[in-house]
Amino acid sequence: MNVEIEKKGVKVGVLLSGGVDSAVALYLLLKEGYDVTAYHMKTVRDELYITKQIKHKVCCSPSDTFDAQIIAKKFGVPFKIIHVEDVFKERIIDYFINENLRGRTPNPCFFCNDYIKFGAVMDVALSDGMEYVASGHYARIIDGKLYKAVDESKDQSYFLASIKKEKLKRIILPNGYYTKDEIRKIAQQQGIHVAHKIDSQDLCFLPDNDLKSFFKDWGVDVKAGNIITTDGRIIGKHDGLPFYTIGQRKLGIAAGSKLYVRAKNVDGNFILVAPVDKLYDKHMVVSNLNVYDDYLPNEFRASVKIRKKFKEVGCTVQYREEDGGKLFVTFDEPTFAVTPGQIAVFYDGPRVICAGVIESGK
Numbered sequence: 001m002n003v004e005i006e007k008k009g010v011k012v013g014v015l016l017s018g019g020v021d022s023a024v025a026l027y028l029l030l031k032e033g034y035d036v037t038a039y040h041m042k043t044v045r046d047e048l049y050i051t052k053q054i055k056h057k058v059c060c061s062p063s064d065t066f067d068a069q070i071i072a073k074k075f076g077v078p079f080k081i082i083h084v085e086d087v088f089k090e091r092i093i094d095y096f097i098n099e100n101l102r103g104r105t106p107n108p109c110f111f112c113n114d115y116i117k118f119g120a121v122m123d124v125a126l127s128d129g130m131e132y133v134a135s136g137h138y139a140r141i142i143d144g145k146l147y148k149a150v151d152e153s154k155d156q157s158y159f160l161a162s163i164k165k166e167k168l169k170r171i172i173l174p175n176g177y178y179t180k181d182e183i184r185k186i187a188q189q190q191g192i193h194v195a196h197k198i199d200s201q202d203l204c205f206l207p208d209n210d211l212k213s214f215f216k217d218w219g220v221d222v223k224a225g226n227i228i229t230t231d232g233r234i235i236g237k238h239d240g241l242p243f244y245t246i247g248q249r250k251l252g253i254a255a256g257s258k259l260y261v262r263a264k265n266v267d268g269n270f271i272l273v274a275p276v277d278k279l280y281d282k283h284m285v286v287s288n289l290n291v292y293d294d295y296l297p298n299e300f301r302a303s304v305k306i307r308k309k310f311k312e313v314g315c316t317v318q319y320r321e322e323d324g325g326k327l328f329v330t331f332d333e334p335t336f337a338v339t340p341g342q343i344a345v346f347y348d349g350p351r352v353i354c355a356g357v358i359e360s361g362k
Helices: 003-007 020-032 047-051 062-075 085-101 108-127 165-170 180-189 211-217
Strands: 011-015 035-042 079-083 132-134 139-142 145-148 225-229 234-238 260-265 270-274 280-291 299-305 313-320 326-336 343-348 351-361
Touching: 011 020, 011 108, 020 035, 020 062, 020 132, 020 180, 035 062, 035 108, 062 079, 079 108, 085 108, 108 132, 108 165, 234 270, 326 343, 326 351
Parallel strands: 011 035, 011 132, 035 079, 225 270
Antiparallel strands: 139 145, 145 351, 225 234, 260 270, 280 326, 280 351, 299 313, 299 343, 313 326, 343 351
């Protein structure tokens, strides 16, 4: 049977952000013959972008909404704005605050993909009669499994690895087979006005990238405390635990030598600092798993990514169901700044095996 005929008229809801990637994804879907409706989400109220200085490009701003409307009109597709401010506050902003107060480093974009983009917004699209939901993310879905994009320099499988396995059969990622340069070239050829628009870089609810103002605005009292070396010396004061993360060198004090954040202690409200060679771990524990394979063996080999900009490292993984379904990971080589609260994504070549939240390193 002709695959093109199968696609003709199939209803797809595309998550149209107002950026070049989702705009080209929409075009590619139309080119394939799909019946496309554009869905644009609003995660925070527009007033935030009026009262805060936007220092870096973020998604979901009023200008993005304007751009998304222009794109939808250009291609003649229905356009719907989906307001998810309340669920976004509950599932993402509250999570971000609570994890920070626990002394951890959260990853809100990771969970936004599961709870919001391919959660609340996807639910609306499917209830509208869409058969699939698409986005401009750089990754591939092959035989119901999540794979890296062809352009690994732009691969976003790390952030998409929160999406539950059963949802993948209803998701289309057209851009995963193109390079970023090719996507921009297509946009330019098709006269898409955002062809050269810069990519979003920061959190949509932190347009000014000012964490101190953020916690103050949300009524969260963040207290200063001591900065302590591994031999017990107090060498200065920190501004508040949420403003630091494992591996951070900038401490705001003159330490006399290069020291990095090794750990954050919530009970004592202090930051432990150490020389760089003390920040390498051989092991880590990962919990809250999202598994793409049918099952995890008791032990397996993989490569793992522990933050967005991180070179993958080989590892041996033990899955212990008796310990709450956690992974106990041994790196092939000592690994820098294993950070509780951050996300670990495990790969078999380009294929995602599973992902989870880092609990500890050692």
